[in-house]
Amino acid sequence: MNKSKFPLDENILKNIIENHEVDLNKIGIRELKRLVDDLADQLNIDFLHFEFGVPGIPADRMGPEEEIRVLTEDKKLPSTYPPFDGIPRLKKATACFVKAFLNIDVEPENCIPTVGAMHGGFIAQAIAGRRFKKTNTILYLDPGFPVNKLQTKFLGLKNDSIDLYNHRGIQLAKKLEKKLSTGKIGAVLWSSPNNPTWLCLKDEELKMIGKLLTKYDVIGIEDSAYFGMDFRFDYGVPNQPPFQPTVANYTDNYIIIISSSKMFSYAGQRIAVSVVSPKLSKKKYSNLKKYYDTKSFGHAFVHGGIYPTTAGVPQSPQHALSALFEATCKGEYDYLSRVRTYGDRANKAKEIFLSNGFELLYDKDMDEPIADGFYFTIKRKVMTGGELLHSMLLFGMSGIPMRPTGTKREGVRICVSLVPQEQYGELEKRLKELDQFLKIR
Amino acid sequence: MNKSKFPLDENILKNIIENHEVDLNKIGIRELKRLVDDLADQLNIDFLHFEFGVPGIPADRMGPEEEIRVLTEDKKLPSTYPPFDGIPRLKKATACFVKAFLNIDVEPENCIPTVGAMHGGFIAQAIAGRRFKKTNTILYLDPGFPVNKLQTKFLGLKNDSIDLYNHRGIQLAKKLEKKLSTGKIGAVLWSSPNNPTWLCLKDEELKMIGKLLTKYDVIGIEDSAYFGMDFRFDYGVPNQPPFQPTVANYTDNYIIIISSSKMFSYAGQRIAVSVVSPKLSKKKYSNLKKYYDTKSFGHAFVHGGIYPTTAGVPQSPQHALSALFEATCKGEYDYLSRVRTYGDRANKAKEIFLSNGFELLYDKDMDEPIADGFYFTIKRKVMTGGELLHSMLLFGMSGIPMRPTGTKREGVRICVSLVPQEQYGELEKRLKELDQFLKIR
Numbered sequence: 001m002n003k004s005k006f007p008l009d010e011n012i013l014k015n016i017i018e019n020h021e022v023d024l025n026k027i028g029i030r031e032l033k034r035l036v037d038d039l040a041d042q043l044n045i046d047f048l049h050f051e052f053g054v055p056g057i058p059a060d061r062m063g064p065e066e067e068i069r070v071l072t073e074d075k076k077l078p079s080t081y082p083p084f085d086g087i088p089r090l091k092k093a094t095a096c097f098v099k100a101f102l103n104i105d106v107e108p109e110n111c112i113p114t115v116g117a118m119h120g121g122f123i124a125q126a127i128a129g130r131r132f133k134k135t136n137t138i139l140y141l142d143p144g145f146p147v148n149k150l151q152t153k154f155l156g157l158k159n160d161s162i163d164l165y166n167h168r169g170i171q172l173a174k175k176l177e178k179k180l181s182t183g184k185i186g187a188v189l190w191s192s193p194n195n196p197t198w199l200c201l202k203d204e205e206l207k208m209i210g211k212l213l214t215k216y217d218v219i220g221i222e223d224s225a226y227f228g229m230d231f232r233f234d235y236g237v238p239n240q241p242p243f244q245p246t247v248a249n250y251t252d253n254y255i256i257i258i259s260s261s262k263m264f265s266y267a268g269q270r271i272a273v274s275v276v277s278p279k280l281s282k283k284k285y286s287n288l289k290k291y292y293d294t295k296s297f298g299h300a301f302v303h304g305g306i307y308p309t310t311a312g313v314p315q316s317p318q319h320a321l322s323a324l325f326e327a328t329c330k331g332e333y334d335y336l337s338r339v340r341t342y343g344d345r346a347n348k349a350k351e352i353f354l355s356n357g358f359e360l361l362y363d364k365d366m367d368e369p370i371a372d373g374f375y376f377t378i379k380r381k382v383m384t385g386g387e388l389l390h391s392m393l394l395f396g397m398s399g400i401p402m403r404p405t406g407t408k409r410e411g412v413r414i415c416v417s418l419v420p421q422e423q424y425g426e427l428e429k430r431l432k433e434l435d436q437f438l439k440i441r
Numbered sequence: 442m443n444k445s446k447f448p449l450d451e452n453i454l455k456n457i458i459e460n461h462e463v464d465l466n467k468i469g470i471r472e473l474k475r476l477v478d479d480l481a482d483q484l485n486i487d488f489l490h491f492e493f494g495v496p497g498i499p500a501d502r503m504g505p506e507e508e509i510r511v512l513t514e515d516k517k518l519p520s521t522y523p524p525f526d527g528i529p530r531l532k533k534a535t536a537c538f539v540k541a542f543l544n545i546d547v548e549p550e551n552c553i554p555t556v557g558a559m560h561g562g563f564i565a566q567a568i569a570g571r572r573f574k575k576t577n578t579i580l581y582l583d584p585g586f587p588v589n590k591l592q593t594k595f596l597g598l599k600n601d602s603i604d605l606y607n608h609r610g611i612q613l614a615k616k617l618e619k620k621l622s623t624g625k626i627g628a629v630l631w632s633s634p635n636n637p638t639w640l641c642l643k644d645e646e647l648k649m650i651g652k653l654l655t656k657y658d659v660i661g662i663e664d665s666a667y668f669g670m671d672f673r674f675d676y677g678v679p680n681q682p683p684f685q686p687t688v689a690n691y692t693d694n695y696i697i698i699i700s701s702s703k704m705f706s707y708a709g710q711r712i713a714v715s716v717v718s719p720k721l722s723k724k725k726y727s728n729l730k731k732y733y734d735t736k737s738f739g740h741a742f743v744h745g746g747i748y749p750t751t752a753g754v755p756q757s758p759q760h761a762l763s764a765l766f767e768a769t770c771k772g773e774y775d776y777l778s779r780v781r782t783y784g785d786r787a788n789k790a791k792e793i794f795l796s797n798g799f800e801l802l803y804d805k806d807m808d809e810p811i812a813d814g815f816y817f818t819i820k821r822k823v824m825t826g827g828e829l830l831h832s833m834l835l836f837g838m839s840g841i842p843m844r845p846t847g848t849k850r851e852g853v854r855i856c857v858s859l860v861p862q863e864q865y866g867e868l869e870k871r872l873k874e875l876d877q878f879l880k881i882r
Contacts, residue, residue: 030525030744059519064512067757071505071512078500078761079706115556115711118752126595151749153732154567156597265520269755270556291594303471308592311559314711314755316508320519 006433007394008043016042025386025403028146029053036398048427049418050399053195053375055265056417057338062327063266063320070319082312085302086113086273090318093325094258094273100238100329101228102256104248110281112274112301113313113321116267117225117259120274121189122151123305124255127297128187128219129157131285135186135218139179141172142406143362143377145195145223149406160185161406164199168366173208180216188213191223192245193230196405196413197362198346198373200230203245210250219280220247220254227263228336231343232371236336238329252279262374263335264324271317276301345416346372348424353378353414356431357438361402361411377402379411380438388412395434397427447874448835449484457483466827466844469587470494477839489868490859491840494636494816496706497858498779503768504707504761511760523753526743527554527714531759534766535699535714541679541770542669543697545689551722553715553743554754554762557708558666558700561715562630563592564746565696568738569628569660570598572726576627576659580620582613583847584803584818586636586664590847601626602847605640609807614649621657629654632664633686634671637846637854638803639787639814641671644686651691660721661688661695668704669777672784673812677777679770693720703815704776705765710758717742786857787813789865794819794855797872798879802843802852818843820852821879829853836875838868 017024020035027035032051040047070077085091094111098104114120125138129152137158140149152159160179167175179185188209192201201209213220228235228244235244248254256275261267281298289295292304306312327333350360350372361377363370370376378399380388385401389412392399399412419427457479458465463472473492481488511518526532535552539545555561566579570593578599581590593600601620608616620626629650633642642650654661669676669685676685689695697716702708722739730736733745747753768774791801791813802818804811811817819840821829826842830853833840840853860868 054522055520057520058516064519068509068512071509075499076709078505078709079496079498081495081702081708082711115751115755116753118748119750122750147749147752150734150745153734154745154749156732261522267522268517268519269757270523270751270753271755291597293591293594304591304595307559308588308595309560309563309750310556310711311588312557312711314556314758315709316757317755 006396006430007437008039008045008396010394012042013039013390013393023386024389025384025401027401028404029400032398032400036393039393045396048397048423048430050397050414050416052418053415054417055262055267057265057341059265060324060333060338062323062333063264066320066323067316070316077315082315082318084307084312085109086111086313087315087318087322090273090322093322093329094275096329097325098256098275101235101244102246102248103243104246106275106278110276110278112276112306113318114272114274114306115310115313116270117223117257117261117272118147119310120257120272121148121221121223123301123309124221124257124274125151125157125187125189126155127288127292127300127305128221128255129155130287130291131186132287134183137184137186139185139188140406141188141190143196143402144189144191144406146404146406148189157186163407164194164197165362165407165409169205172205173212176209176212180212180218185218187219187221189221189223191225193226193371193373195225196375196400196402197377198370198375199362199365200371201245202366206245206247207250210247213247213251213253218253220251222247222254222256224256225259225262226374227258229263229339229342229373230371231340231373236334238331248277252277254280260321260324263339264321266320266324269317269320271313271321273321274301342374342416343372345419345421346374346376348421349414349416349419349427350376352424352428352431356435361409374417375413375415377411377413384410385412391434391438395430395437397430447837447871448878449480449486449837451835453483454480454831454834464827465830466825466842468842469845470841473839473841477834480834486837489838489864489871491838491855491857493859494856495858496703496708498706498782500706501765501774501779503764503774504705507761507764508757511757518756523756523759525748525753526550527552527754528756528759528763531714531763534763534770535716537770538766539697539716542676542685543687543689544684545687547716547719551717551719553717553747554759555713555715555747556751556754557711558664558698558702558713559588560751561698561713562589562662562664564742564750565662565698565715566592566598566628566630567596568729568733568741568746569662569696570596571728571732572627573728575624578625578627580626580629581847582629582631584637584843585630585632585847587845587847589630598627604848605635605638606803606848606850610643610646613646614653617650617653621653621659626659628660628662630662630664632666634667634812634814636666637816637841637843638818639812639816640803640806641812642686643807647686647688648691651688654688654692654694659694661692663688663695663697665697666700666703667815668699670704670780670783670814671812672781672814677775679772689718693718695721701762701765704780705762707761707765710761712754712758712762714762715742783815783857784813786860786862787815787817789862790855790857790860790868791817793865793869793872797876802850815858816854816856818852818854825851826853832875832879836871836878838871
């Protein structure tokens with residue numbers, strides 16, 4: 001049996017779901033992977049995997065070649081502890097990158113390498129969230145990446161949420177001020193472009209956010225996992241506008257987390273940087289002393305954060321990211337032209353979903369249509385995310401239900417990174433059949 | 442002025458200490474480094490650096506060559522997220538290593554790579570310390586590595602301490618039972634051989650500890666930073682006794698943390714493994730759910746610990762450590778013969794200190810003389826650690842005062858890793874002068 005007809009056998013799916021003890025409305029990515037693998041194996045079906053938010057294009061060879069070079073030439077590298085605050089080269093390259101692509105001035109000392117952006121987000125929350133005795137909450141602009149909330153739990157902090165669907169522009173500012181004025185919020189965390197909706201915060205929104213962060217001494221944690229990837233604008237020319245909007249233009253209370261995973265497809269070597277505002281770095285908060293043996297924000301980040309968690313970042317990946325930043329800053333390497341393929345895929349995939357009875361769940365970016373990028377979100381009538389996922393699974397497709405991302409709106413996240421356009425004929429075929437199936441149900 | 446006579450100018454040292462705002466009795470390694478650099482620069486003196494606990498011999502090329510190989514051959518490696526629980530190869534190699542050198546049976550799934558041993562210790566404390574509502578304390582067998590206590594603080598846990606100087610053998614067991622019976626201790630953390638004293642726990646002590654850990658459901662975190670480096674025994678032959686003693690022989694409540702930093706001089710790429718007891722991995726503690734979204738100890742370690750802190754460990758260093766473990770297990774690579782030089786240095790350095798009016802602070806390992814290894818500890822009459830350090834600095838030598846390591850006993854830690862025996866003539870000369878200086882004071 002080399003090929004099976006859709007829909008797949010519902011009883012088999014039912015049994016697998018029961019065996020795995022999962023709820024499709026809440027299922028996480030790892031559990032879903034196991035379930036889909038099981039289903040694909042049992043029925044010998046090739047799935048269209050829209051569930052993983054992982055790089056779908058190979059890394060440029062510049063990164064590994066730089067690692068190979070330093071591992072070959074620098075005989076002392078393996079036996080030498082990395083500086084806790086990062087190798088000088090990457091610190092310098094990051095400051096140049098931030099100037100060239102955000103037009104923000106920071107010193108190398110403000111740029112701190114971490115073991116992937118996850119590490120930066122973890123430490124950022126740990127320090128920002130514990131500056132005052134009563135600030136015990138991280139506020140999320142949702143929907144968002146569920147693991148950030150797992151970090152909040154790990155740290156024993158609480159999380160709160162504002163759903164961007166109902167709150168954009170001045171509404172966002174109003175809601176935000178209401179939350180910040182309670183004095184309980186230590187940090188506001190968002191990504192832009194956003195996982196899972198690909199919403200992008202506007203410059204005027206970041207301005208309002210920045211002012212409120214300053215007013216209430218709250219820290220903005222700007223997760224730039226998809227740096228420059230709002231493809232409606234060309235953010236790819238160094239030292240020339242347009243620059244990707246950032247809250248750093250409007251407050252000194254910021255940490256920007258720049259990940260190499262998606263922009264450089266460098267997820268495998270876990271390397272990222274956190275840019276801590278120069279003024280924030282120097283600020284002192286007496287409550288930090290209890291956790292990090294220092295009152296200083298910047299010192300707490302490095303000696304109270306990096307040191308006790310990993311005692312620094314592996315050295316050769318730091319050189320890889322240095323090389324990538326350096327080449328990008330010089331205009332010798334246009335990383336955006338490589339990742340733009342995600343936007344092209346999203347554009348075409350959306351057309352196919354929309355012409356087969358699906359709608360976009362998060363469809364607008366304020367007054368404009370949502371941009372095309374790594375992710376988009378779909379819905380169908382009154383179906384829950386779990387119901388929608390269930391029906392997709394029956395037709396050999398998978399995505400992530402929206403509930404765990406912090407929204408009450410029902411739907412599924414589609415990530416285009418692992419489905420190249422050669423497979424879009426198959427996608428169209430399956431969606432057509434699914435559409436018919438759902439119509440006659 | 443290319444050479445300055447000892448003692449150095451006391452006023453210059455005094456000024457530098459004042460400028461740096463440090464207390465020599467409590468000074469940490471980073472602050473001491475800055476102070477010594479400053480002093481060395483101002484007076485143009487080459488110091489004998491006994492302060493750093495860093496590898497002093499280069500890494501075998503096997504490690505970097507393996508990283509180079511995978512970065513060259515595996516074109517997908519950079520763009521592929523590592524499995525959160527580690528690459529299968531390293532998990533398997535660790536299980537083999539643990540069998541070959543500890544004679545302990547674990548499965549690959551129980552072996553979890555971390556970003557250096559620091560990362561393993563951090564997660565181990567986080568999970569072990571939060572299993573019950575009232576277990577809020579990590580108990581240290583001191584003196585110990587100060588940064589472990591910084592991890593405890595980061596996690597919002599308390600620390601308690603038993604000083605091994607006064608408590609060995611049955612005294613240790615009695616004191617331990619008194620502490621564990623309070624129900625407040627979540628984990629007991631020790632290293633053996635121990636930083637800073639090079640004490641090594643005896644098998645019968647580990648047996649008593651193991652029984653008490655089981656009796657009170659407390660986790661033993663065995664920090665094997667100096668794996669096999671009690672050179673009084675030859676622990677270096679795979680699958681043959683003697684095996685390094687481990688608490689894993691006597692309880693199922695253990696986590697063994699194996700670092701590559703000292704045994705393989707691989708500190709620069711931050712790679713280690715935690716071995717979580719198979720039975721402990723499967724145990725469920727309902728209080729864990731609050732922090733890690735799961736009750737299961739093993740699942741909490743990986744999905745609640747590794748995932749939200751670094752989302753896995755960089756891939757190429759995992760291959761390096763795999764290769765080193767594999768070669769060691771096959772008997773093709775005798776890492777101990779390389780690091781044994783530390784023992785030789787310690788033996789000779791102790792002689793020189795002892796023949797110049799110094800004594801060993803921790804001199805006995807129960808009834809035997811303390812072993813020779815990476816560190817030893819010295820004292821001199823009633824001088825505090827800070828006073829002793831001060832006088833050493835005047836003669837171009839530096840070490841770490843003992844107070845921050847958790848003991849009330851006064852002295853200085855000497856690490857021999859960065860001072861090769863070619864410099865021992867100079868050491869003898871300076872110590873002789875220092876001895877005279879202190880005698881006539």
